[in-house]
Amino acid sequence: MFFKKKKIEEIDLLHLPQHIGIIMDGNGRWAKKRGLPRSAGHKAGAEALKKIITEANNLGVKYITVYAFSTENWKRPKEEVDYLMSLLLDYLRNAEKTLAGENVVIRAIGSRKELSQEIQKQIIKTEEFTKNNTGIVMNIALNYGAREEITNAVKEICAEAVNRVIDTSDITENVIENHLYTKNQPDVDLLIRTSGEQRLSNFMLWQVSYAEMWFTDKLWPDFKPADLRCAIVDFQNRGRRFGGV
Ligand code: IPE
Ligand code: IPE
Ligand code: MG
Numbered sequence: 045m046f047f048k049k050k051k052i053e054e055i056d057l058l059h060l061p062q063h064i065g066i067i068m069d070g071n072g073r074w075a076k077k078r079g080l081p082r083s084a085g086h087k088a089g090a091e092a093l094k095k096i097i098t099e100a101n102n103l104g105v106k107y108i109t110v111y112a113f114s115t116e117n118w119k120r121p122k123e124e125v126d127y128l129m130s131l132l133l134d135y136l137r138n139a140e141k142t143l144a145g146e147n148v149v150i151r152a153i154g155s156r157k158e159l160s161q162e163i164q165k166q167i168i169k170t171e172e173f174t175k176n177n178t179g180i181v182m183n184i185a186l187n188y189g190a191r192e193e194i195t196n197a198v199k200e201i202c203a204e205a206v207n208r209v210i211d212t213s214d215i216t217e218n219v220i221e222n223h224l225y226t227k228n229q230p231d232v233d234l235l236i237r238t239s240g241e242q243r244l245s246n247f248m249l250w251q252v253s254y255a256e257m258w259f260t261d262k263l264w265p266d267f268k269p270a271d272l273r274c275a276i277v278d279f280q281n282r283g284r285r286f287g288g289v
Contacts, residue, residue, distance in 0.1 A: 070239030070263030088265035115189030147179030153225035154188030197223035
């Protein structure tokens with residue numbers, strides 16, 4: 045406890061990670077441990093998320109991307125997928141009231157066409173409602189997969205080349221970035237994954253190229269603002285070299 049408290053006080057607010065990515069994992073195991081259905085874990089996970097966004101925003105972090113549903117998560121039982129989708133719809137609806145009140149800009153990243161009409165409409169509504177806010181930008185990765193994102197970018201750039209909008213010799217890393225969902229946003233500096241798994245699971249493969257990785261055994265619904273602060277302090281004590289010395 046003392047150690048944690050000390051860490052909180054150690055945060056250097058002038059050198060915060062600009063962009064934090066979070067792979068919110070472990071909802072199912074959290075529920076199982078309590079003899080509850082997986083849906084209860086997802087519900088508790090959504091509650092945990094609200095507190096983390098508030099904390100990140102209060103600290104002054106500019107961008108946060110949270111992995112809510114991957115392009116691979118459709119493999120789960122229909123009942124679980126349906127529950128996750130209803131939870132996400134509620135989250136987007138309520139976010140207009142709760143998080144927008146905190147000045148959060150909400151964006152959904154990922155492929156939208158596979159989502160229900162209702163969710164697609166709500167995404168547009170929530171994005172529109174929060175777009176002029178000036179606080180943290182929260183990207184909700186929803187039906188997101190980094191390979192899909194990169195494939196999509198390649199398709200768009202190829203179409204531009206075919207239509208002579210761009211010459212292939214002008215395709216730079218910047219051009220590729222401008223075709224990603226995170227266009228105009230900084231790279232992820234700090235990547236957090238809960239639940240003890242140490243893998244990327246198709247999350248932001250381009251944007252995490254030089255991210256510092258931070259793993260915890262805690263399951264996502266147990267992840268608290270104090271844990272976020274611990275991760276930030278650890279991040280601030282790492283030596284980042286970006287290939288230099
Ligand atoms: C993360 O928790 C939430 C989503 C992937 C939607 P999980 O549902 O993956 O939980 P575990 O990994 O089975 O414990
Ligand atoms: C990653 O978690 C996706 C989200 C957190 C939304 P998974 O639970 O789907 O990842 P794997 O299957 O363990 O790699
Ligand atoms: Mg999981």
